Amino acid sequence: MKVLKFGGTSMGSAIAIKKVKHIVESCHTPVVAVVSAVGGVTDKLVKASELAKANLDYSKLITEIETLHGQIINDLFDGKGQAKLSASMSDIWKELHQVLKGVSLTNELSTRSYDTIVGCGERWSSLILSHLLESGDLYDSRLFIKTELNGQGHQVKLNETMQAIGELKFSLKERTVFPGFIASNDAGDNTTLGRGGSDYSAALLAAGLDADALEIWTDVDGFMSADPRVIKRAYCIEHLSYAEAMELSHFGAKVIYPPTIIPALQKQIPIRVKNTFNTAAPGTLIDNQKDEQQSVKGLSSIRDVSLLTLQGNGMIGISGISMRMFTALAKQDINIVLISQASSESSISVVLASADVELARLALIKEFDKEISRQQINGVSVEKEMAVVAIVGEGMKHTSGVSGKLFNDVGRNGINIYAIAQGASELNISFVIHENDLRKTLNVVHEAFFLSQYQAIHLYQVGVGTVGKNLLEKIERQSERLMKTEHLSIRLAGLANSSQMIFNDRGLELESAIDVLKASSPATIDQFVEQIIANNHSNSVFVDCTASGLVAEKYQRLLENNISVVTANKIAGSSAYERYDKLKTTARKKGVKYLFETNVGAGLPIINTINSMVKSGDRILQLEAVLSGTLNYIVNNVSADKPLSEVVIEAKEKGYSEPDPRIDLGGTDVLRKLLILARESDYALEEQHVEITPFVPKDFFTDESVSDFIEHLKGYDAQFEQIRSEAEKNGKVIRYAASLKEGRAKVGFIEVDASHPFYNLADSNNKVILRSDYYYDHPMEIKGYGAGADVTAAGVFADIIKVVNL
Ligand SMILES: NC(=O)C1=CN([C@@H]2O[C@H](COP(=O)(O)OP(=O)(O)OC[C@H]3O[C@@H](n4cnc5c(N)ncnc54)[C@H](O)[C@@H]3O)[C@@H](O)[C@H]2O)C=CC1
Ligand SMILES: N[C@@H](CC=O)C(=O)O
Numbered sequence: 033m034k035v036l037k038f039g040g041t042s043m044g045s046a047i048a049i050k051k052v053k054h055i056v057e058s059c060h061t062p063v064v065a066v067v068s069a070v071g072g073v074t075d076k077l078v079k080a081s082e083l084a085k086a087n088l089d090y091s092k093l094i095t096e097i098e099t100l101h102g103q104i105i106n107d108l109f110d111g112k113g114q115a116k117l118s119a120s121m122s123d124i125w126k127e128l129h130q131v132l133k134g135v136s137l138t139n140e141l142s143t144r145s146y147d148t149i150v151g152c153g154e155r156w157s158s159l160i161l162s163h164l165l166e167s168g169d170l171y172d173s174r175l176f177i178k179t180e181l182n183g184q185g186h187q188v189k190l191n192e193t194m195q196a197i198g199e200l201k202f203s204l205k206e207r208t209v210f211p212g213f214i215a216s217n218d219a220g221d222n223t224t225l226g227r228g229g230s231d232y233s234a235a236l237l238a239a240g241l242d243a244d245a246l247e248i249w250t251d252v253d254g255f256m257s258a259d260p261r262v263i264k265r266a267y268c269i270e271h272l273s274y275a276e277a278m279e280l281s282h283f284g285a286k287v288i289y290p291p292t293i294i295p296a297l298q299k300q301i302p303i304r305v306k307n308t309f310n311t312a313a314p315g316t317l318i319d320n321q322k323d324e325q326q327s328v329k330g331l332s333s334i335r336d337v338s339l340l341t342l343q344g345n346g347m348i349g350i351s352g353i354s355m356r357m358f359t360a361l362a363k364q365d366i367n368i369v370l371i372s373q374a375s376s377e378s379s380i381s382v383v384l385a386s387a388d389v390e391l392a393r394l395a396l397i398k399e400f401d402k403e404i405s406r407q408q409i410n411g412v413s414v415e416k417e418m419a420v421v422a423i424v425g426e427g428m429k430h431t432s433g434v435s436g437k438l439f440n441d442v443g444r445n446g447i448n449i450y451a452i453a454q455g456a457s458e459l460n461i462s463f464v465i466h467e468n469d470l471r472k473t474l475n476v477v478h479e480a481f482f483l484s485q486y487q488a489i490h491l492y493q494v495g496v497g498t499v500g501k502n503l504l505e506k507i508e509r510q511s512e513r514l515m516k517t518e519h520l521s522i523r524l525a526g527l528a529n530s531s532q533m534i535f536n537d538r539g540l541e542l543e544s545a546i547d548v549l550k551a552s553s554p555a556t557i558d559q560f561v562e563q564i565i566a567n568n569h570s571n572s573v574f575v576d577c578t579a580s581g582l583v584a585e586k587y588q589r590l591l592e593n594n595i596s597v598v599t600a601n602k603i604a605g606s607s608a609y610e611r612y613d614k615l616k617t618t619a620r621k622k623g624v625k626y627l628f629e630t631n632v633g634a635g636l637p638i639i640n641t642i643n644s645m646v647k648s649g650d651r652i653l654q655l656e657a658v659l660s661g662t663l664n665y666i667v668n669n670v671s672a673d674k675p676l677s678e679v680v681i682e683a684k685e686k687g688y689s690e691p692d693p694r695i696d697l698g699g700t701d702v703l704r705k706l707l708i709l710a711r712e713s714d715y716a717l718e719e720q721h722v723e724i725t726p727f728v729p730k731d732f733f734t735d736e737s738v739s740d741f742i743e744h745l746k747g748y749d750a751q752f753e754q755i756r757s758e759a760e761k762n763g764k765v766i767r768y769a770a771s772l773k774e775g776r777a778k779v780g781f782i783e784v785d786a787s788h789p790f791y792n793l794a795d796s797n798n799k800v801i802l803r804s805d806y807y808y809d810h811p812m813e814i815k816g817y818g819a820g821a822d823v824t825a826a827g828v829f830a831d832i833i834k835v836v837n838l
Contacts, residue, residue, distance in 0.1 A: 033204075034059060035243045037066040037212060037234035041251040042308040043157045044071030046107030051308050053164050055249065056207060064204065064241065065168075066212045066234040067161055069153020070104065073097055074213075074227075081149045084135040094128070101156055108164055117163045121156055128152050147186075147214075148222040154211035154230065162209040169208045173233055176200065176240075177215035179223045186215065186223045188236065197240025210237060228289030235303075239295035246296050246303045248288055254305045254316030255280060255287050257482045258331040262474050264538075267482070269316050269330055277303070277318040279424040279460050280330045293318070327427035327434055328481040333474060335467050337369055338389040339415040339450055342396060343379040346408020354380055360399040366392050370420055370462050372451040381451045383464055389414055415450060419470040422462040423477060429458040439463075441480040444623045445570050446594025447473050469568070476570040487519060487836055490569035492526040492595075494560065495577030496546050498687040499600050499630075502825035503577060508542035510829070518833065525569060528560040530580070535563060561586045565593045573625075573835050575828060576601045579691045587626070591618040596625040598831040600824055605631050606704035609716045627831040632659060632705040633798045633818045635827035641814060642712045645804055652713035654803035654811075655772040659705040661796035661819020662689040662696040663727055663768040668795060670756055675749035676728075677742055688796050688819035694733055694741055699726040699768070702779050706770040709800070710777060717777055725780030727768050728752075759783045765791055789813065796820060 036059070038052050056065050068074075076093045083090035101121070105114050131148050135141050154173075162170035176196040179186035212230025215223045225232050231248055238246040252260075253268040255277065260266040272280070274297040281290045287305055296303050297320070306315040323329065347353050354373070357380060361368060370383040384392055396412045403409040428434045435454070438461060442449065451464040465473050479487055491507075493500060507522055514520045523539030527546075533555040534540060534548055541548075557580075564572060574590050576583050576599035584604040587597045588611075597619070599605075605612050605628050619626035629639045642652060658664055662683045669679045680697070683689045695701050703724055710717035726733075728748055735741040759766050764783045767790045771778050784790050793799055798818025803811045817823045 033062045033064065033241055033243045034245045034247060035064045035066060035234050035238040035241065036247045036249060037231055038068065038161075038308065039230065039248075039250045040068045040071035040074070042249050043067055043069070043161070046104045048308065049104065049108060049160065049164065051311075052161060052249070055308065055311065056161075056165060056168075061244070062204060062206050062208075064208045064210060064234075064237055064243070065161060065165075066173075066210045066230060066237060067154060067157045068212050068230040069157050070100060070160075073100065073153040073156075074150055077150045077153060080132060081135065081141055081146055084132045084149075085139060085141040087136050087139055090132060090136070094132070098125070101160075104160065108160070113163065117159060120159050120163075124152050124155050124159075143223075144221045147224045151211075151214040151222055151224050154213045158209050158211035165207050165209065167205065167207060169205050171200070171208055171210050173210045173212070173214050173237075174216040174222065177225070177233060177236055179215045179217050179225070181217070185226065186217070188215070188225070188232075193236055194240045197237055198242075201241050204241070228286075231289035231292040232295075235292040235295040238301050239299045242299065243301055246301050248292070248303060248305045249308045250287065250305065251307065251309060252287060252305075253307045253310060253313040255330060257329075258474055258478045259333065262471050263331075263478045266478065268313065270314065271321065271323060272316060272318050272329055273322050273426050274318060274320060275459055276329050276424055276426055277316075279422070280332050287316075322426045324427060327425050327431045328423045329425040329427070331421070331423055331474060331477055331481070333419055333421045333470060334369065335419040335470060336386050337383050337418050337420055337464075338386045339381055339383055339418050339464050340389060340392055340396070341379055341381040341413045341415075342400065342409060343411075343413065344403065344407075344409035345378055346403055346406070347379070348377045350377075353377075356399055357382075357396060360395045361392055364388075364391050364395050366395075370451070370453045370464065372453045372464075381464075383418065383420055383451070386416060389416065417467045418450065418464050419467045419473075420462055420464050421470070421473050421477065422460050423481060424460050426459055428461070435461055437480060438477065441476050442473060445472060445476050446622055446624070447476070472568050472570050479570065488521045488523055488571060489832065489836060490523055490525040490567070490572045491575060491832065492528075492560070492564045492572065493524065493575045493577060494528045494557065494583050495580075496527065496529050496549065497577065497691065498821045499824045499828065500577030501546065502821040503575070503828050504542050504545060506825050506829050511542070514833075518837070520833065520836065522832070525567065525572070526560065526564060528555065528557065530557075530578070531555070533560045533563070535567070537567065537569070557583055557586060561589060564590070564595060571836055572596065573598055573832055575599070575832060577828065579603070579695070587615055588618060591615060591622055591624060591626060594622050594624050596627070596835045598625070598627045598828060598835065600628075600630045600828050602628075602631045602701070602704040602708065604628075605711070606707040606719070609711065609718055612708075612711055613716075625831075625835045627834060628708070629831050630824050630827035631708050633800065633814070633816075634661065634820065635823035635830070636798060636800075636814055636816050636818060638709065638800050638814050639712050641812070642709065642802070645802070645806075645812075646712070646714060650804045650806045652802055652804050653808065654774075655706075655709060655713065655770075655800065657706075657709070657770050657800040658767050658790055658793055658798055659702045659709075659770050659800070659818065660696055660768055661798060661817065662693065663702070664793060664798065664818070665796040666727075667756065667766050667768065668793075670753065672753065672757065675746070676752040677745040677749050680742060680745060683796075686796070687821040692738055694738070697726070697728040697745075698730075698733055699724050699779050702768065702770050706772065706777060706779055709770075710772050713772075715772070717772075722777040722779055724778075727781075755781075767793065 080090040080093040162168040178189045178192045212233040255269045256266045258266040278293045281288045303318040366388045368382045372381045393412050447469045449463045454461045526535045532552045534552045572595045574597050581603050632638050665683045666679045764785050769782045796819045799815040801811045
């Protein structure tokens with residue numbers, strides 16, 4: 033035998049009720065169907081009872097309920113069937129009218145009247161279904177489910193109820209219908225089992241009848257791994273243990289009424305949650321099996337709660353404080369959602385519904401009045417607009433690292449945790465956050481535990497020129513491989529250039545993003561940054577592919593808001609040391625990344641190498657380098673036949689030079705790179721400490737535009753060729769190099785012969801020679817292409833991946 037319970041949505045319309053009929057009649061075993069009221073009816077009945085008590089007009093609500101049922105009956109039955117059913121239902125209507133009238137006249141709503149009024153819905157709906165089913169017997173649950181009053185309301189008298197239901201076991205026919213929710217007491221008065229009580233009725237019937245299975249038919253596919261309204265990729269959990277289902281349903285997941293699980297658990301009856309509107313979906317099976325493979329099974333949350341803390345050094349070592357605290361709250365009938373106490377005993381925090389918090393605060397102030405006046409207790413503090421998030425799973429027991437992973441991922445995304453609670457059963461880890469962080473937290477945790485095969489990065493890119501465009505192409509080409517091998521999904525959540533911006537939370541189409549951007553409305557970098565902060569997405573990364581100082585100014589605000597920064601732009605790293613240091617410190621403090629590997633040598637791993645050396649205790653003692661791809665390309669390509677001005681244009685066309693090539697030819701680009709390398713090597717070098725000889729004399733830098741500059745540069749072609757050919761005659765080549773030796777930092781020309789490590793540096797290559805404590809006589813050398821869209825975009829790409837993989 034099976035017990036099937038159908039909720040309000042399953043009974044919400046004629047079409048839905050036909051589905052219910054089909055489900056019941058398709059069962060090959062005897063079926064007990066337990067039904068809720070037609071969707072929305074119980075709420076209307078509750079409202080009508082309140083209006084009646086206040087002697088206000090409730091007739092409109094009753095008419096609405098009548099119309100709703102009338103419509104359903106019209107759609108389901110022919111004339112004869114309608115007349116038969118209406119006659120059966122009319123007694124209930126009469127009773128309802130009488131009770132409401134009595135309440136209205138006396139202005140008194142007794143528990144008995146209230147339960148009679150709100151229980152009418154299930155009596156009607158069970159009549160409808162029993163008439164509709166072929167050979168469907170109707171039983172009145174009030175005759176079998178017996179309750180008594182306790183402090184909290186009606187409580188089921190389990191022994192009596194089980195016995196009464198048990199006696200039915202052998203007399204039930206193939207299909208039987210019971211109204212859910214309603215019961216009665218020893219005096220024969222109507223009672224109810226509380227909101228969601230129809231699930232409980234079904235579980236009691238299943239237990240009393242020793243059913244083989246209990247099915248809860250609802251309008252969702254089952255228990256979801258997280259709230260699907262928040263987590264788009266939440267999925268239906270196939271299996272839960274009774275304990276896991278209980279934790280999840282107590283805590284936010286409103287799929288099943290929590291007490292339902294107890295009778296089923298006691299009789300070891302498997303529960304299956306199924307979707308009436310998607311019968312093909314397997315649903316969630318709840319039984320006594322524990323899933324050893326997956327430590328965390330579900331993620332739940334509640335909002336509209338507040339955190340209330342009782343704090344004071346006078347609480348330490350004093351027994352009875354918590355007893356008094358919880359008794360004071362219990363006296364006010366306040367439900368506590370979570371408790372957290374520091375082992376120092378100097379504070380106890382509780383989470384409760386925001387609606388109760390003021391009452392709770394006053395109750396505690398009254399209770400601890402003396403201690404507060406003696407300053408043994410500081411008072412009662414309240415943090416409003418909080419939310420509680422819980423991860424649930426029996427597999428967490430004795431599995432180390434679960435909370436480490438949880439809090440690491442949450443912390444890395446800048447989410448502040450106000451309180452934590454974990455029971456010794458290790459079934460649930462709950463923590464309190466600000467409500468504004470709820471969506472982000474659920475995303476972070478869901479990705480960490482349920483979709484760990486796909487970690488999402490939300491990318492916000494500024495700049496779609498040489499490097500930026502190439503980066504987008506690379507991400508598009510690599511995204512499938514990244515998903516497969518790195519389990520990483522990169523979503524381009526925003527894109528901007530100097531005057532426009534576009535956003536899409538789910539990820540912009542990479543192929544068309546630049547075209548869409550160019551067709552979008554004007555926007556500023558400030559608007560772009562503020563929107564990123566407002567989006568508050570998990571694993572957000574801001575990528576700067578511009579050469580703009582304005583953009584670099586935004587890093588501090590982004591990092592402070594827990595957004596990692598990856599930049600090809602050298603301005604921030606090479607401006608005042610204090611600023612560079614503050615950016616790095618902020619990133620460290622906030623647990624996010626500030627990465628700029630491509631600032632020196634494009635994709636070459638120079639900064640990373642220095643970082644590793646310094647971290648391992650090595651000291652960089654000397655540094656010699658060729659750091660400009662553009663300038664090395666120029667010295668390698670200028671000849672008697674090919675003048676400097678022509679090669680500068682070539683370097684620009686090849687994507688080596690800065691957007692403004694004067695930054696290269698004035699030596700500024702190399703100066704910036706030297707400053708960054710020195711700082712990463714632990715030297716607080718400032719621009720004024722560097723001796724610099726520009727590649728082209730200063731007089732050539734007076735023009736307004738780049739094209740005028742290149743035009744005038746022709747006037748220097750002959751002189752440059754002379755310097756170059758002179759060196760050549762002496763068996764040497766010229767290089768534009770940077771060095772840091774014995775406290776002296778220099779940028780300028782050097783002439784080197786064939787014995788020098790820079791002599792054979794072809795094309796746009798860069799080379800860095802590092803002498804350190806561990807690499808002195810045989811220094812470390814890093815060499816390769818130091819400029820160009822491909823290598824730079826690849827370096828930026830690697831930094832982006834490091835944001836989540838480091
Ligand atoms: N080209 C190379 O080999 C390397 C370049 N870099 C750096 O990469 C950065 C980008 O270089 P390219 O792609 O060659 O430059 P680009 O001039 O081709 O592209 C710059 C992009 O930045 C945007 N932009 C400029 N000012 C802006 C502002 N105020 N707000 C928003 N967007 C703005 C422009 O609209 C354009 O989309 C530069 O900082 C450069 O130093 C770093 C290593 C190597
Ligand atoms: N303009 C730069 C590009 C890399 O930083 C160079 O030429 O090296």
